Amino acid sequence: xxxxxxxxxxxxxxxxxxxxxxxxxxxxxxxxxxxxxxxxxxxxxxxxxxxxxxxxxxxxxxxxxxxxxxxxxxxxxxxxxxxxxxxxxxxxxxxxxxxxxxxxxxxxxxxxxxxxxxxxxxxxxxxxxxxxxxxxxxxxxxxxxxxxxxxxxxxxxxxxxxxxxxxxxxxxxxxxxxxxxxxxxxxxxxxxxxxxxxxxxxxxxxxxxxxxxxxxxxxxxxxxxxxxxxxxxxxxxxxxxxxxxxxxxxxxxxxxxxxxxxxxxxxxxxxxxxxxxxxxxxxxxxxxxxxxxxxxxxxxxxxxxxxxxxxxxxxxxxxxxxxxxxxxxxxxxxxxxxxxxxxxxxxxxxxxxxxxxxxxxxxxxxxxxxxxxxxxxxxxxxxxxxxxxxxxxxxxxxxxxxxxxxxxxxxxxxxxxxxxxxxxxxxxxxxxxxxxxxxxxxxxxxxxxxxxxxxxxxxxxxxxxxxxxxxxxxxxxxxxxxxxxxxxxxxxxxxxxxxxxxxxxxxxxxxxxxxxxxxxxxxxxxxxxxxxxxxxxxxxxxxxxxxxxxxxxxxxxxxxxxxxxxxxxxxxxxxxxxxxxxxxxxxxxxxxxxxxxxxxxxxxxxxxxxxxxxxxxxxxxxxxxxxxxxxxxxxxxxxxxxxxxxxxxxxxxxxxxxxxxxxxxxxxxxxxxxxxxxxxxxxxxxxxxxxxxxxxxxxxxxxxxxxxxxxxxxxxxxxxxxxxxxxxxxxxxxxxxxxxxxxxxxxxxxxxxxxxxxxxxxxxxxxxxxxxxxxxxxxxxxxxxxxxxxxxxxxxxxxxxxxxxx
Ligand SMILES: [Zn+2]
Numbered sequence: 001x002x003x004x005x006x007x008x009x010x011x012x013x014x015x016x017x018x019x020x021x022x023x024x025x026x027x028x029x030x031x032x033x034x035x036x037x038x039x040x041x042x043x044x045x046x047x048x049x050x051x052x053x054x055x056x057x058x059x060x061x062x063x064x065x066x067x068x069x070x071x072x073x074x075x076x077x078x079x080x081x082x083x084x085x086x087x088x089x090x091x092x093x094x095x096x097x098x099x100x101x102x103x104x105x106x107x108x109x110x111x112x113x114x115x116x117x118x119x120x121x122x123x124x125x126x127x128x129x130x131x132x133x134x135x136x137x138x139x140x141x142x143x144x145x146x147x148x149x150x151x152x153x154x155x156x157x158x159x160x161x162x163x164x165x166x167x168x169x170x171x172x173x174x175x176x177x178x179x180x181x182x183x184x185x186x187x188x189x190x191x192x193x194x195x196x197x198x199x200x201x202x203x204x205x206x207x208x209x210x211x212x213x214x215x216x217x218x219x220x221x222x223x224x225x226x227x228x229x230x231x232x233x234x235x236x237x238x239x240x241x242x243x244x245x246x247x248x249x250x251x252x253x254x255x256x257x258x259x260x261x262x263x264x265x266x267x268x269x270x271x272x273x274x275x276x277x278x279x280x281x282x283x284x285x286x287x288x289x290x291x292x293x294x295x296x297x298x299x300x301x302x303x304x305x306x307x308x309x310x311x312x313x314x315x316x317x318x319x320x321x322x323x324x325x326x327x328x329x330x331x332x333x334x335x336x337x338x339x340x341x342x343x344x345x346x347x348x349x350x351x352x353x354x355x356x357x358x359x360x361x362x363x364x365x366x367x368x369x370x371x372x373x374x375x376x377x378x379x380x381x382x383x384x385x386x387x388x389x390x391x392x393x394x395x396x397x398x399x400x401x402x403x404x405x406x407x408x409x410x411x412x413x414x415x416x417x418x419x420x421x422x423x424x425x426x427x428x429x430x431x432x433x434x435x436x437x438x439x440x441x442x443x444x445x446x447x448x449x450x451x452x453x454x455x456x457x458x459x460x461x462x463x464x465x466x467x468x469x470x471x472x473x474x475x476x477x478x479x480x481x482x483x484x485x486x487x488x489x490x491x492x493x494x495x496x497x498x499x500x501x502x503x504x505x506x507x508x509x510x511x512x513x514x515x516x517x518x519x520x521x522x523x524x525x526x527x528x529x530x531x532x533x534x535x536x537x538x539x540x541x542x543x544x545x546x547x548x549x550x551x552x553x554x555x556x557x558x559x560x561x562x563x564x565x566x567x568x569x570x571x572x573x574x575x576x577x578x579x580x581x582x583x584x585x586x587x588x589x590x591x592x593x594x595x596x597x598x599x600x601x602x603x604x605x606x607x608x609x610x611x612x613x614x615x616x617x618x619x620x621x622x623x624x625x626x627x628x629x630x631x632x633x634x635x636x637x638x639x640x641x642x643x644x645x646x647x648x649x650x651x652x653x654x655x656x657x658x659x660x661x662x663x664x665x666x667x668x669x670x671x672x673x674x675x676x677x678x679x680x681x682x683x684x685x686x687x688x689x690x691x692x693x694x695x696x697x698x699x700x701x702x703x704x705x706x707x708x709x710x711x712x713x714x715x716x717x718x719x720x721x722x723x724x725x726x727x728x729x730x731x732x733x734x735x736x737x738x739x740x741x742x743x744x745x746x747x748x749x750x751x752x753x754x755x756x757x758x759x760x761x762x763x764x765x766x767x768x769x770x771x772x773x774x775x776x777x778x779x780x781x782x783x784x785x786x787x788x789x790x791x792x793x794x795x796x797x798x799x800x801x802x803x804x805x806x
Pocket of ligand 1: 170303
C-alpha cells in the first residue's frame with residue numbers, strides 16, 4: 001500500500017500509517033487539532049440548533065389579535081365548547097357540538113347546511129370491524145362564495161370524537177381552526193374562489209362523513225383542493241404529512257404560502273406505510289387534490305380521556321391556524337385549474353423555508369452521489385490515503401453501526417417495556433424526551449465505539465469514504481422504493497463527497513480541509529437532525545430504531561469531524577499512542593454512560609400516576625340468548641388492574657363477530673340485564689332458489705354501533721342492502737362469513753335486505769350492538785387514580801349479541 005508519512009510531533013522517526021483523513025493532515029499538532037475540533041463542533045451545534053429552532057411552534061396570539069389574523073386565543077374558546085365531553089358520532093353530545101358549529105358558521109353570514117345521510121366507509125378499512133361498514137352521518141357544510149371562482153377550496157376537519165375521550169386535540173384542533181379561519185376570511189375581501197368549510201361526522205368510526213361528502217355532496221361534484229386538519233397528540237410542530245399524487249404545484253404553494261411550512265416528502269412515504277387513515281383518504285378516493293396536516297407529538301393522550309382542551313399546546317393550534325389561513329388565502333386567489341402537476345416533488349424543511357425539487361431528479365441525483373463517492377474513493381486511493389483493501393474494509397465495516405444502532409435501540413426499548421409493560425399500550429410515553437435522548441446517546445456510543453475500534457487499523461479516510469458509500473447506495477435504493485425519502489441519504493452523501501473532494505484538493509496545511517468537511521457535515525445536520533426529531537413522535541418509541549438509524553447516518557456524514565476528536569492517526573508511538581487510544585475511547589464511553597443514565601432517568605421520571613395513568617383496556621360482551629357474559633381485553637401483557645377481570649385467552653370470533661378477529665384476554669363476568677338488538681322480519685320471499693329477507697335491526701338501548709352477521713354454513717349471501725344502499729358482499733373468514741357494521745344507528749332501527757341462497761333450513765343471523773361505558777355493570781370496580789384507559793375504538797365497550805334463526 002502507498003500510505004504516506006506524516007511529520008511526527010514527538011521527534012520519533014516518521015513511519016507509514018494506514019491512512020490519514022485529509023482533514024487531519026494539517027492538524028498534526030494536538031493543540032491545533034483540538035482548536036479545529038472545537039470550532040467544527042461549535043459550528044455544527046449552531047447549525048443543529050438553527051434547524052431545531054425552525055421547528056418551534058409560533059407564540060399563540062391572544063383573543064384580541066387583529067380581525068384579519070388567526071388567533072389561537074379565539075380558536076381555543078371553540079375548543080372548550082367542542083371538547084367539553086366525549087361526543088362520539090350519533091350521541092346527544094355530538095348533536096350539541098353540531099348545533100354550536102352551525103350557529104358559529106351561520107353567525108359569520110355563511111351559507112350553512114347539514115348533510116344528513118347514510119354512507120359507507122372510505123378507503124380500505126373494510127373488514128376490520130366485522131364486515132361492510134356504513135354510518136349515519138351529519139356533516140356541517142358552509143360556503144363562502146368566491147368572486148370569480150375557478151374551483152373550490154375545501155377546509156376539512158372532523159367534529160366527532162372517540163368514545164373514550166373528549167377529543168380536545170383530535171379533532172377540536174382542526175374544527176376550531178376552521179371556525180377561526182372562516183371568521184378571518186369573512187372579515188377581509190372576498191376571495192376569488194369558493195371556500196367550503198366541511199366539518200365531518202363519524203371520522204373516528206369509519207371516515208364515513210368525509211366519504212359521504214366527497215362522493216355525494218353537490219359542492220364536491222367538481223372536486224377541488226382539500227386542506228385537511230388533524231391532531232394525533234397534543235403538541236409539536238404542525239407537519240404537512242400527506243399529499244395527493246403529483247404534488248409539485250401544491251407543495252410549491254405550501255412552501256410559499258404557509259407561514260411555518262414543516263413538511264417532508266419522506267413523511268408522505270412513511271404515512272403511506274402506516275395503518276392510519278384520516279378523512280383525507282375519502283377525498284383522495286374521489287380524485288380531489290390537497291394537503292393533510294397534523295401535529296403529532298404528545299401521542300400518549302391520543303384517543304384517551306386525557307385528550308382534553310387543557311392538554312392542548314396552543315402554539316400548535318396557532319401554527320395550524322397560521323398555515324390554514326395562509327393556504328386558504330393563497331388557494332383562494334389562485335387559478336385552480338392547473339394544480340395537478342405531472343410529478344411529485346421532493347421537499348424538506350430547512351431553516352427559513354422549504355427546499356423542494358422535482359421528483360424526477362431523485363434517481364439522477366442518487367446516481368450522481370454514487371459517482372461522486374466513487375470518485376472520492378478513487379482519489380483517496382491515488383493520493384495514498386487508503387489502499388483498495390482498506391477502502392473495501394471501510395465500506396464493509398461501515399455497515400456495522402448502521403445495523404447495530406437500530407438493533408440496540410430496539411433492544412433498549414424491549415428492556416424498558418419489560419420493566420414497564422404499560423408502555424406497550426401507549427403510542428408514546430407521557431414524557432418521552434429521556435428515552436429519545438437515550439436512543440441518541442446509544443447510537444452515538446455505538447458509532448464512537450465502532451470508530452475507536454476500527455480507526456487505527458482501517459484509517460479515517462477509508463472509513464469516511466465507506467460511510468458515504470452506504471449513504472449513496474441507500475439513496476439509490478430509496479430512489480427506487482420510496483422516492484420521497486431518497487433525499488435523506490442522497491443529499492448528505494453528495495455533500496460529504498464534495499466536502500471530501502475539496503479537502504483532498506486544498507492545501508493541507510490551511511484551514512480549508514476542516515472547513516470543507518464541516519460544511520458537508522452541516523448539510524447532513526440540516527437534513528437529518530430534524531428528521532430524527534420528527535421521527536420519534538411519528539413512529540413512537542416502539543420504533544425508536546428508525547431514529548437511531550438516521551442518527552447513525554448523520555454520524556457517518558460527520559465522521560471527518562468526529563475524527564478531529566481523536567488524536568491524530570498514526571502520529572504517536574509507545575506510551576503516547578497508548579494514551580491516544582485511551583483518549584479515543586472517551587467519547588464512546590461517555591455516550592454509553594449517558595444512554596444508561598438517560599434511560600434510568602426516563603424510568604424514574606415517567607412513572608404512572610393520576611395525571612399519567614397506566615393504560616388499561618377492558619370491554620364487556622354478553623350473549624342475551626344464553627345470559628353468558630365475559631370481560632375482554634386487548635392488552636397483550638395485562639396490567640394488574642386488568643388481571644382482576646381476565647385470566648385466560650379466547651377467540652371471540654364465533655360469539656361476537658362484530659368485535660373482529662384475533663385472540664383476546666378473557667374472564668367470566670356477571671350477566672347484566674341488557675336487551676340484545678331486536679331483529680324483525682318485514683318481508684320474506686323465495687323465488688328461483690333465492691330467498692330475500694327484508695329485516696329491521698333495532699337496538700334496544702343507546703348504541704354506538706350495531707352489527708349483523710350471517711352464518712354462511714346456513715346460507716350464501718348473494719346481495720345485501722342497508723337503508724336502500726347496496727353494500728359489497730365480501731366473504732369474511734370464520735363461521736360468520738358475511739357481516740355488516742352500522743355506526744350511529746338511528747333509534748327507529750336499520751333496514752337491511754339480504755338475498756341469500758339457503759343451505760340449511762333456517763338462516764342463522766347474529767345481531768349485536770355496542771355502547772360505551774362499563775360503570776353500571778355488575779362486578780365492575782372503578783379504576784384507581786393511576787389506572788387509565790387505552791385510547792382505542794373498543795375501550796370501555798359494552799356489547800350485547802343474540803342469534804336469530806330465521
Ligand atoms: Zn382520532
